[in-house]
Amino acid sequence: MPHRAVVPITAEGLKTACSQCNLQELCLPFGMSDGDINQLDGLIGARRKVKRHQHLYRVGDTFEAIYAVRTGSFKTDVLLEDGREQVTGFQMSGEIIGLDGISTDAHTCNAVALEDSDVCIIPFANLETLSREVESLQHQFHKVMSREIVRDHGVMMLLGSMRAEERLAAFLINMSQRFTARGFSAAEFHLRMTREEIGSYLGLKLETVSRAFSRFQENGLIKVQQKHIRIVNIGGLKALLSHLPSV
Amino acid sequence: MPHRAVVPITAEGLKTACSQCNLQELCLPFGMSDGDINQLDGLIGARRKVKRHQHLYRVGDTFEAIYAVRTGSFKTDVLLEDGREQVTGFQMSGEIIGLDGISTDAHTCNAVALEDSDVCIIPFANLETLSREVESLQHQFHKVMSREIVRDHGVMMLLGSMRAEERLAAFLINMSQRFTARGFSAAEFHLRMTREEIGSYLGLKLETVSRAFSRFQENGLIKVQQKHIRIVNIGGLKALLSHLPSV
């Protein structure tokens, strides 16, 4: 795989206005006043399309911007020298990618599109400048970063202390909630990632993920058809989580 | 090895001046100019002593400040309903605790002192105000948050993709580096946490941690005496990490 040079900026150099975006409630502007949001419009750089399996950025790329997912979805991952991969997260519309790069001015993980996707480029220098002027933006950005830390703690809990079926139940419940927040069905959705990627995220092998899916189906918790999931008994899934070691 | 006396302790309840603190290089002011650091002096609230096993904050406490560890050390953890604990991190002098609270204005994990400790209280509202005025502070704070995210990704890698001995080797190398950065020996140090806490952090049971320590000792990598660790062969430890699945 040849390393992509910089972005061959495609024709759609269209800027996106936060003030007119229907993802406001899920994205950086969440909770800001209309007036403050208007000030964001100058902040967002061009959009960028990323095709399925293409990288938005790679480990080592110099850090210049963070990205807000507009359409599609991504995974972020880190690699060990021997090729082992750890997926650190899946990102959907409205979510922010790239915060890892701030610490060293270079990205420390890879971001790969799971499907043809579309992001808003938020030049970081501009974001810092504007958030010195717009208090609500500053505060909102801090919340976004903190939320990422809290999310990571949740994943650490999952990886460190849960068994396979608990992990997968937590994953499904989380996906369901995020689809719901985006106006999709809470009970029926299409996973964009493979069993192997789910497994990497959950610290499991793909066979184990597959078996857990099958078990859930046998137990009437869900219906699985490849990547299409229908949750039949959400209560049952949640019970898997809060359960004492299943006496 | 006795703990080196880090700070000429001034009287109790005194505010701490960042401009005169010898932890500058490890703490929030890192990389800021002397002039900018002087502006921090007004920011820091009182200090607070926390005795061994006492909480600095608990899940649910309203979020008002972040903390910089001055002396001693802490663990942060989250709990599952059934009592399972996941240690999410260990913090040493100069490191910042409490960033998890920003996202919801309430803390989402517990912070417990591992030994009698001492923190600087940094009222968060003040920090946001000042960082709108002092660009270097703003940038530095963003780096601190990002570094926490990157660190969490490392832990996820560890929990999701490494085997027991790799995890412990990574832990020891990390501890060694952090002690070194604080002017202590890289090869010989005193762990402040129990085997159970290490295990919780690494996603292992305490027996497994103990056995891995013993194995390392058998193999001439380290010397263990309870909490006292001496690294004999750091290269060997590092090799455990970069090794292909030990063919």
Next chain:
DNA sequence: TGAGGCGTTTGATCCACGTCAACCCGCTTG
């Protein structure tokens, strides 16, 4: 339309780590 490939499922077997249990050591406390 057929062939090849990727992703997934499922079965059989293995093993790293968990579990259970005994014991040791150093500290504290009456």
Next chain:
DNA sequence: CAAGCGGGTTGACGTGGATCAAACGCCTCA
């Protein structure tokens, strides 16, 4: 001084998930 206790080590054994392997369904593309 003994008794109690928290932390650590070590051994025997069990098991959840990894590994190895086979087969299947769906999708792409010639």
